[in-house]
Amino acid sequence: MRERTFGNPSIFIIAVLFGLAHGFSVKNSLEFRFEFYPFICTFVSGYVLSWITVESKSILLPVLSHNMINFIQTLMRMIK
Template sequence: MKKTILWSTVPLAIAMFSYFDTSKAFDFETLVFQVTMPGIDEELMFRAILLGLLLKSFKDKFTIFKINLGNPSVLFVALLFGLVHGIHVSNNLKVGFEFVSFSGSFTFGYIWGWVTLMSRSILQAVVSHNLTNFIMSLLRMVN
């Protein structure tokens, strides 16, 4: 339990770098949204439903060159989570890809997937996800 709580705080620590990102105007509605919804709906979709289904489909251990990478379903769900956040479609239907958004979301998704798997609950991932989004938004607003 201590290990999963510790890993749940890693995205929060990384979120502190949002202070150096482009600033945005203060918006209380955005902060309320970020502290409630994304963690709930995304964690339910990616970690509860998708991860739960894939855990039953894949083997428990995945090894490459004698290195145990754990369950591949966590990696697969993190990849999908990163792609959902990295691929953007503009108003004129032009598709774009932002590597920074993808890599950050992939990393956070992998951590939250691992935390969900080890704790057997999405509660820590939901709280960590919501707080991470809230801190990232707030730091951009006070910048």
């Protein structure tokens, strides 16, 4: 029988850390800010990418997916 990985606590922890890393920012005046929207977006993508890592037992697909997400976001900002 196959083990379920969707509720794996390590996936949740990595997603929270990924969200926090993208939710906090430092301004020029060394003021720390936390923005909720980037946290939620990167938490969800971090959860999905972590789950893909555990399921595929490889980091290659999540790294490529992360780079593709970054490329598409950058392209959308350039077109806008």
